[in-house]
Amino acid sequence: MNLLRDLPPSGAGEVVERLAGGDAVRIERIVSRGEASPAGFWYDQDESEWVLLVAGAARLRFEDEAEARMLGPGDCVHIAAHRRHRVDWTDPERPTVWLAIFHTDAEMDQNGPVEKSASRTARST
């Protein structure tokens, strides 16, 4: 599977695909094509969500922040459970591909990176 290929057709609206998931974690690809959260709508999720913008562009707004965050490829955000947020905008000119990891891990760190280490098994070739 390639997250950037086999995109849903442009007329399909925003499409969510569950890529993998079990009891503790669920991995989804979300493809947006200009969609945004309805006016006045805030997500208020029981699960925490770690989200990566893989391609495209979006504006993510937290209720507890004055300014929306502009996201581009590679940007990632941890959204704690019940932290109210909305998608103000996604690029209407091209697909915006999100990778979302939903989990119920209350111990999840909210900001990264928290730890850095050299790999112990790799070697230079």
Add this chain to the structure above:
Amino acid sequence: MNLLRDLPPSGAGEVVERLAGGDAVRIERIVSRGEASPAGFWYDQDESEWVLLVAGAARLRFEDEAEARMLGPGDCVHIAAHRRHRVDWTDPERPTVWLAIFHTDAEMDQNGPVEKSASRTARST
């Protein structure tokens, strides 16, 4: 945080950064610069791993498959716990950025996508 920026310096070898994690799930960025698994080495992990190649190129080999898989940006693979695998090659000419999600979810699907649905909260603008 942006997965494609603030990369470790090229002389640092392969660097693993824990971005977030709790009891059930751990999210890591791994930046490789030509590293590969040592000859004869196979990863045999207690945890399952879902991995996305964000940038660069790599060859991932499973012991139970005849051919290595060539991975490019957007490619993702679910690696079940104890499925023996190794990294045969990463591109020495540019950084290879992996996003790895380790989890202990035995119910995790091994192949995706398994479910597709239209978003219920988004609207076209």
